[in-house]
Amino acid sequence: MKEQLETIQKEALEEIKKAEELKELQGIKVAYLGKKGSLTQVLRGMGKLSKEERPVVGEKANQVREAITKSLDEETANLEKLEMEKQLEKEAIDVTLPGRPIKVGGAHLLTQIIEEIEDLFIGMGYEVREGPEVETDYFNFEALNLPKGHPARDMQDTFYITEELLMRTHTSPVQARTMLEYEGDKPVKMICPGKVYRRDSDDATHSHQFTQIEGLYVDKHVRMSDLKGTLDIFAKKMFGEDRKIRLRPSYFPFTEPSVEMDISCKVCQGKGCSVCKGSGWIEILGGGMVHPNVLQVAGYDPDIYTGFAFGMGPDRIAMLKYGVDDIRHFYRNDIRFLQQFHQA
Ligand SMILES: [Zn+2]
Numbered sequence: 175m176k177e178q179l180e181t182i183q184k185e186a187l188e189e190i191k192k193a194e195e196l197k198e199l200q201g202i203k204v205a206y207l208g209k210k211g212s213l214t215q216v217l218r219g220m221g222k223l224s225k226e227e228r229p230v231v232g233e234k235a236n237q238v239r240e241a242i243t244k245s246l247d248e249e250t251a252n253l254e255k256l257e258m259e260k261q262l263e264k265e266a267i268d269v270t271l272p273g274r275p276i277k278v279g280g281a282h283l284l285t286q287i288i289e290e291i292e293d294l295f296i297g298m299g300y301e302v303r304e305g306p307e308v309e310t311d312y313f314n315f316e317a318l319n320l321p322k323g324h325p326a327r328d329m330q331d332t333f334y335i336t337e338e339l340l341m342r343t344h345t346s347p348v349q350a351r352t353m354l355e356y357e358g359d360k361p362v363k364m365i366c367p368g369k370v371y372r373r374d375s376d377d378a379t380h381s382h383q384f385t386q387i388e389g390l391y392v393d394k395h396v397r398m399s400d401l402k403g404t405l406d407i408f409a410k411k412m413f414g415e416d417r418k419i420r421l422r423p424s425y426f427p428f429t430e431p432s433v434e435m436d437i438s439c440k441v442c443q444g445k446g447c448s449v450c451k452g453s454g455w456i457e458i459l460g461g462g463m464v465h466p467n468v469l470q471v472a473g474y475d476p477d478i479y480t481g482f483a484f485g486m487g488p489d490r491i492a493m494l495k496y497g498v499d500d501i502r503h504f505y506r507n508d509i510r511f512l513q514q515f516h517q518a
Contacts, residue, residue, distance in 0.1 A: 175216065175219070175220075175223070175227075175231050176230075176231060176234055178216055179213075179216060179231070179234050179235055179238045180238075182206065182212050182213055182216065182238060183238040183241055183242065186202065186206045186242045186245070187241065187242070187245050189202050190202055190242075190245045190246060190249050191249070193249060193253070194253075195253065196250060196253050196254065196257070199246055199249055199250055199253065202246065203246055206242055207239065207242060207243070213235065213238060213239060213242070216235065217235055220232065220235075278516075279516070280512075280513070280515070280516030280517055281517075282504075282512060282515075283492050283496070283498075283504065283512065283515040284385050284488050284489060284492060284504055286515065286517065287488040287491055287492045287495070288367045288385065288387060288488050290412070291365070291367070291387055291408075291412070291486075291488070291491075292365065292367065294407075294408060294411050294412070295365045295389060295408075298404070298407070299363055300363050300364055300365050300389065300391075301363065301364045301365075302364070302365055302366070302367070303348050303351075303352050303364045303365070303366045304348065304366060304367075304368060305342075305345070305347055305348035305351055305366060305368065306342070306347075307341060307342055307368065307369055307370075307371070308335060308339060308340070308341060308342070309339075309340060309341070309342035309347050310338055310339060310340075311337070311338045311339070311340060312338075313342075313347035313350050313351060314332075314340060314342050314343060314344070314346075314347050315327060315330075316471075317347070317350040317468070317471050317472065318346050318347070318349075318350060318427065318428040318468055319427045319428050319465050319467045319468050319471075320427050320428070324427065326426075326427045330343035330344065330372060331343075331372065331373040332371050332372055332373055333371055333373060333382075341370075341371035342370055342371065343370055343371065343372055344370050344386055344388070344485060345366045345367065345368050345370060345386045345387065345388040345485065346388055346428060346483075346485065348364075348366035348368070348388065349362075349364075349366070349388060349390045349468075349472075349483060350468070350471070350472050352364055352366075352390070353390075353392065353469075353472030353473065353474060354472050354473060357473055358472070358473030358474045358475065358479075361391075361392060361393035361394075362390055362391065362392040362393075362481070363390075363391050363392075363393070364389070364390055365387055365388065365389045365390075366387070366388050366390075367385065367386070367387040367488070368385065368386065369383060369384070369385055370383070370384060370385070370386045371383055372384075376502060377502075378499065378500045378501065378502070379501055380501065381489070381501045381502060381504070381505060383505065384487060384489045384501065385487065385488045385489055386485055386486070386487055386488070387485070387486055387487075387488060388483065388484065388485040388486075389404075389461075389483065389484045389485075390464070390481060390482075390483045391404070391481055391482055391483075392464060392469070392474060392479055392480070392481030393479065393480075393481065394478060394479060394480070395480065396463075396479075396480045396481050396482055397480070398431070398463060398482070400482060401433075401461055401462075401463070401482035401484065402419075402421060404482075404484075405419060405421075405435050405459070405461065405484065406419050409435070409437045409458065412491065412495070413437055413440065413494075413495065414440065417437045417438055417440070418437070418438040418444070419435055419436065419437055419438075420435070420436045420437075420438075420455055421433040421434070421435055422434045422435075422436065424460060424462070426460060426462060427465070428464070428465050428468050428483065429461065429462025429463055429464060429465055429468075429482075429483055430462065430463060430465045430466075431462055431463060432460065432461070432462035433460070433461055433462050434457055434459070434460050434461075435457075435458050435459050435460070435461065435484075436455035436456055436457050436458065437455070437456055437458050438454060438455060438456075439453075439454050439455060439456055442454060456494060458486060458490070458491070458494075459484055459485060459486035459487075460484065460485055460486075461482060461483060461484030461485065462482065462483065462484075463480065463481070463482050463483075464480070464481040464482065464483050469481065489501050489504055492504070496515065
């Protein structure tokens with residue numbers, strides 16, 4: 175029996191040495207020390223031994239158990255360490271690999287232009303106002319001196335939601351709304367940027383949706399020269415200090431007199447080229463002195479108050495400033511186009 179125990183110990187220790195995984199060690203433990211393990215089997219046979227033999231074999235069996243247990247513990251610790259090392263190796267970070275770039279978005283070019291214009295006018299004491307894109311016929315047309323049936327409405331055909339509700343054709347309704355809010359006894363100095371809509375067929379220079387910024391300054395003693403000075407500052411800040419401006423007589427139902435403003439062509443310095451169609455000038459915006467009817471409807475006494483208003487298209491300004499040849503680029507969401515204008 176003693177020999178049997180020695181064989182068991184020898185075999186067990188050899189197997190433990192050969193084991194390459196923790197699972198195997200677990201199996202060895204069960205095979206030798208478990209309830210049905212070979213060491214247990216031998217010990218069961220101890221009943222047949224004589225009184226003298228029993229303690230000797232018992233002691234030997236304990237030594238064998240201890241030796242196997244000790245060897246199992248050592249090998250388990252060993253393998254655990256190895257597995258940990260393997261795991262760490264697997265998870266090691268290769269610092270020589272190129273990093274994954276973080277994609278940074280940017281504001282849409284039109285948003286950038288609008289924000290630039292906002293900053294400029296805020297610096298001159300204007301407030302920025304917003305209004306609804308779904309507007310009433312009253313605010314979009316009637317309050318701006320465009321009664322029903324007025325021929326100038328043809329130029330601003332739009333999408334009607336009902337007879338009285340429509341997609342606004344300009345940002346001008348915000349002017350009327352603001353004046354009403356100020357109740358006819360406070361100066362108004364505001365700009366209103368936003369999206370506007372027209373029933374236009376889309377082409378390189380027309381879009382059924384585009385952006386506008388309007389400005390309005392109403393106070394006592396506001397003069398045409400104030401408008402000219404303001405627009406001159408705007409042109410120089412947006413297009414360069416060497417730009418000249420020119421005001422041409424024009425017609426808008428809500429201003430009288432009305433003007434259109436051109437800036438001198440940057441490409442030819444006013445000599446005439448294909449960009450300015452030979453004229454040396456490029457049309458930028460429209461404006462004028464607020465029509466007395468518009469002031470009156472909004473609650474301002476035209477005998478006391480005067481004002482100027484102007485409106486411009488950030489789409490057109492962006493096209494001129496960056497040489498964009500098709501307005502539809504702004505609305506197609508083509509990332510290749512848009513990301514050219516991303517600012518860090
Ligand atoms: Zn030119």
